[in-house]
Amino acid sequence: MFKLGLLTAAGYLVPKNGLSQVASGGLPVSPPTTPFVEMMPVPPIKETLDGLDPPPKVMPQAGEGRTRPHQALEMFPPVRFAEVHQREALHSFHPELPMQTIWGFDGMFPGPTHVCRYGEPYLVRNHNDLPEDNGGFGLPSVSTHLHNSHTPSESDGFPCDFFEHGQFYDQHYPNVLAGFSKQFPPNGDPREAMSTLWYHDHRVDFTAQNVYKGLAGFCLLFNEHDTGDESTGFRLPSGEYDVPMLFADKVFDPEGLAFFDLFNLDGIIGDKLTVNGKIQPFFPVHPRKYRLRLLNTGPSRFMQLALSDTRRPQQILPLMQISNDGNLLPRPVEVESIHLSVAERVDVIVDFSESAGRSFVLLNRMEQINGRAPTSRIMPVGASDAVMRFDVVLPPVADSPPLPEHFYDLPPTNANSPEVVARRLFRLDRLQGQWTVNGRIFDCETALVTPREGTAEIWTIQNTSNAWQHPVHIHFEEHQILTRNGQRPSVVERARKDVTRLGFGETIELFIRFRDFLGRYPAHCHNVVHEDHAMMMRFDIVP
C-alpha cells in the first residue's frame, strides 16, 4: 500500500524493486525486494559492567593480542567496562532475502551502541570469536577502531595491531577532552567535545571485507551540555527520539546472499541501501522533534540525503544540521540536504511536529555508478533512490524544547600561532594500481611523518586525480579545514571534522593538533577498498 502511494505520486518514482542504479563492473544485480516492509531496528545499548575477569592490566596479558602497554590506564582508571564478542551470526537484511551469516559485534549488525560520558573512562574487552574457516570474504583477524576518539595509540585500533581468532584485546577509552595534559589541564579543551562516534573493524588490507560483513556500530559520547536527557543541557531530543542510523550499501547475489567483489580495486557500490542492517526499512515516528545520527559506512558510496514528502515529492523537509563528523557545530544550520562520504557523520534535528499522518522518504540524490567517485550529478527528486521512509503515525507526545542557538565555539586555527610548528604536503597518487602518499607505499612499520606532541601543524592534502575522489580520515584529533582549493569553505565545513572529502583534483589545507598521547596512528582514504589497497600512511606522535 505504501508502495502504491509512492508510485502514483506525480513525477515520483521509487523503484519498486530497489534502486534505479544498475550495478556495474560485472557485479550481480541484487534480487528484487519490496521497499518499506520491515521496521528499522535501533541497535540496543551495550550493557556495561563494574569490572572484568581477569582485570585489565597495563601490560598485555595471557591471551591478549595487544603488544604495547596501556599508556594512560593508571591516569584514567576505567569506571565502566564492557565485554564484546566478535562472532558470526545469522541476519536478515530483508524478509524476501534468506537469513545469512554476518559477522557482528556481539553477533549483531549494527553492533550494540556504546553509551559513554566524558569523565568516565571506559574499557572494552574485544574478543575475536570469529570462525577460522569462514570461506568467502572476510578475514577472522581484527583491529577494532573507535572513530574518532581521543584514544591512546595502543587502544586506537591501528590497522596493523590486529589480533587473531581466540585472542582478546583490551581497548582503553579515557573519554577525556583533547588538551588535558598541557593546554587545558586537567579536563581538556571544552571546545573539543565529540558526540557521535562509531566503531568498526580496521584490520589492515581487510577492513572493507570485514566491515561489509557487519563489523560496525555506534558509540555515543555525552557530557554536561549534550547530556542524553532532553530536560537538561542543550535539551536535544533524547532517548527513543535520539536515533542512530547506520547506512551501508550492499549487493546480493542471485541467491540473495551479500556479495563482496574480492577482485575489485576501485571501490564497491551496492545496489541495495541498508539502514541499521535492513534494506529500505520504514520507521514510525511521533509528531515531534527527533535527533537522527546519520553515518555512512560505505564501502565506497558518497551520499546526498534529503527528506521528501511522499504526497508532495518536490517538497523537501528542511533539516537542522547540528553536527559535523559527530561534533556539535557552533550553532544549528538549516539545510535541505546532507552530504555524507564514507565514515562521515552528521546529526540532524528533524521536526515532524507539523506532519502527523504524513510520510517522508529519505532520498539519496547523489548519482554514483562505480566505486571510484560519484558522477557529481544530483538526481532529481523523482529519480533518486529511496533509502527508507519515516511514517508520522505514532500518537502526539511532549516535544523537546526549541534548539539552542549556540553549541560550542570552534578552537582557534591561527596559522601564525607559535603552536604551529610544521607545514606538510601530502599528495595522494596512484602508480599502476598502487596507491601512494607522496610517492610512498604504505608500510605498517614506517611512519611517513612524526608530529611532536603538544604542537599543531598545517597539512595540505592534494588529490592529483580527476577520476577518483577520496574521503580522507585522520585518526586521533579533529581537524579544521582552512581552505578548499584556496577558498574558505562553508561554515559547516570549517567546523571540526575527522573525514574530509577530496573531490576531483582538489587541494585542501587543514589545521590539526597533536596532543596528550604518543604513538602510531594512521591517516587514510575511507573508501575502504582504496584503504585496503594501501591508500594509507602512518604518522607517529613523538615527545
Place this chain on the structure above:
Amino acid sequence: MKTMTRKTALAALAVAPVFGYLATRKTTETKPATRPIRREPFRAGYFPNVAMQTHEGKTVRFYDNLLKDKIVVINFFYSRCGGLCSPVARNLAQVQKLLGGRVGRDIFIYSISLDPGHDTPAVLREYARNRGIGPGWLLLTGRPEDVELLRRKLGFTDPDPVVDRDKSQHAGIVRYGNEALQRWAACPGEAKPEWIAKSILWMDWPKAMKKGA
C-alpha cells in the same frame, strides 16, 4: 586434499560470483535456519579454466591445475616491460625465499604475461633463467583472449579505458589468495618483500585444515 573436500562442504558463507545459474527460489519459500552454500560450483564457476602454457613448456588448465585447493600469488608482467615488472619480480624472488620450502608445495606463484604474442614459453624460459625463478613459480602465457579474460576476472584492470589498454601502465599489484577458502586480497607489488610474504601467510590454512593435521 581429502580433508579439504569435507571442510569445504561445511563452509557456510561462500559469497563468490555466480555463473551459469539463476535464482529459482521463490520469495515465499521458508527460510532455512542456516544456509550451507554449495561452494564448489561458485569456485569453479568464477575462475576461467583456460589452457595456459608454462615457461617449462607444459600446458595446464588455469583453474584445475593452478588454482584449485592452493594458496596462490598472482601478478601480471611481460618480458619486454621496462617499468614496474623488474622491481616486482625482484620482490617476488625475495618472497619466494622468505616462504622457503612452501613455494611449490602448497603455495604457488604465477606471473602471467600481458604480451603473449611475444612471450612464448621459450622466451619465458629464458626470462626465468636470467632471474633465477625457481620451482613453484610459473611464468604463464596463453591465447591473448584468455590472458585478457584472466586479467579481468582477477581484477588487474583500470577503470580508465586508455590506461587499461596500455600494458606499460598495467596494474602493479600482487594478488594472493587461498582458493579453497575463497580468501583473496592484494597488495602493492612494490611493497616490502617481507610484507608481501607476511600477507600471503594470512591466507594460510586454519589449524584444522593444515596438511597432515
